[in-house]
Amino acid sequence: MKKLSIVDIANHLNVSKTTISFILNGRAQEKRIGKELVERVQKFVDEVGYKPNSLAKSLRTGKSNIIGLMVEDISNPFFASIARLIEDRAYKNGYKIIYCSTDNDTEKTRELINMFRDRHVDGYIIAPPEGIEDDISSLIKDGMPVVLFDRHLPKVNTDFVEIDNLFSAYNATMHLIQQGYKNIGYITFASNQTQMQARLKGYKDALEENNLKPFIKEIVFSRDEELIMGPLNTFLKKHKNLDAVFFGTNHVGTCGLKVINSLGLNVPDDLAVVSFDDYDVFKLFSPPVSAIAQPIEAIADSVITVLLNKLNTLSQHISSQSIILKTDFHIRGSSKKAEKPVAVTQ
Template sequence: MIIKQQLKKISIADIARELHVSKTTVSFILNGRAEEKRIGREVVERVQKFIEEVGYRPNPLAQSLRTGKSNIIALMVEDISNPFFASIARLIEDRAYKNGYKIIYCSTDNDPAKTRDLISMFRERHVDGYIIAPPEGIEDEISALMKAKMPVVLFDRHLNDVKTDLVEIDNMFSTYNATKHLTEQGFKKIAYVTFSSNQSQMLARLDGYNKALEESGYKPFVKEIAFNQNDDLIIGPITAFLKKNKNLDAVFFGTNHVGTCGLQVITDLGIQVPSDLAVVSFDDYNVFKMHSPPVTAISQPIEAIADNVITVLLNRLNTSSQHISSQSIVLKTDLHIRGSSLRAAQ
């Protein structure tokens, strides 16, 4: 009898030899196909009892090669610790698990080389599908996945030269609407502080800000900062910008990460909100609600984003839908107006 201490070495061949049955029979039983293959109940029970006694666990990679499915989904975002991505990831994970899939998360840091390496690793592990908030420069890799008939859903931003399933928000209208709110409150010198990026969502947000100011006849004040996870490398440029432009009466932060760093700068410089400087940020966040005064922010529909992303992917995974045209879902945001942007709050 094979003892439990040999757990790591045991194979289907070992089980078959020990029980005097064929490897094929053991494989069918392990893969839940015993009834289909008309394997006797007595044999099934002997195999099941034996594998329970020895603690046998099938090799996931070998199993995926046999069945063609790993029941694993890769979720790739720029920073899994970011509250926006973390919230979406949690919702996707819950829904995926209820449908028999597990999620592997990773952060790309908006680095195309790192993203390529991660995609290569996931392909070697035979994941069933991909959910990606893509950095620039991975068009070829996404196209290769699609040619291999791997389901891919992009979200938060798109790649212009790749046509696949997509879930995103109306970024341009979101910043246009928030900037118009500031102009309607009487603010005229409105700055836009954001990460420097050619990603589709970031360009659309900048376009919305510029469009609203152009309609009002006001001059834009744009400060773009190199993307970095290190807060000090974000705080420094914001500090220099606000010190240089003391005549500003409002500032619009293009992401929640830039926004939280910006609030720290505003506090450190002793700037009063909104009497000295009105504040609006993209991506609502608990920190904004707890700030004094609470910060006006654009709220993305996180539950709707997550629900649409996993629904589209599960449909691709569970049906023969390769012939179906890709979907492009655009969701609306909400502008939560709070004291940081109201003249009346002075």
């Protein structure tokens, strides 16, 4: 069955398409359209089950009430939790969310931004990969509200929400040093993104302060665990002198725990473990893994609050906000040295 248009309805009822459009968009009273005609149009629309074209409506009204949310990987527990909370807040404020994964791929992100443009989304929430500066600057130039989160682009002047990555990594590394560990490895994804660079610097700063040597392994980002576990395995076998390891993300961390198990290493006796991004798996591991927990609710709340403020303000010249949130460091059994029993003399 052919989908009806406003023109079809107008022709069937012998009424102008402009009048039909006003009625369907709730402007009948404003345009002084008679009650009887409104009821006749509504009755016919109900009978045929007419649904207005949302894209055509957004072109008329200038609003789609849709927000585009772009994250690195929607299956990652960190991004999935944030997306869910953002979706709930947005829905309560009359907006729906379309989300997608960029896989940290610049070209894919560019295509997704163009798709969102075609859908006339009202605003963008993006965890941006590298190399996307011009595309995001173009959105901002066209008056589109954009909020970045998890990381920012130094050359792009827009709102962003992130955590204090440098201090969080520094603090976790200092914990390992204070526990007496001296050969501390740092395993992470190879990335020039602001949050990853800040974590690396936090680790290096703590070691430098204590005259300790860094052992760094940067792995190419992949969703395929085998492509992460392979280089990780090689690194740990090569550096058998390591007594502790700090994982830069939970994805690297879960792969790391599998490799540690496969090598028959005991945590923390053979190798102490700390990871960024707390995760249920870390609490279930034996012993439970010490981890830096990002404030998921606060991140989601800040992101959607900033975007809704931009959407509800006509002026495009509000100064950009940089919101930096604190993390919690949960110390568990994976990074604590067992206290040696004190010999008791009779």
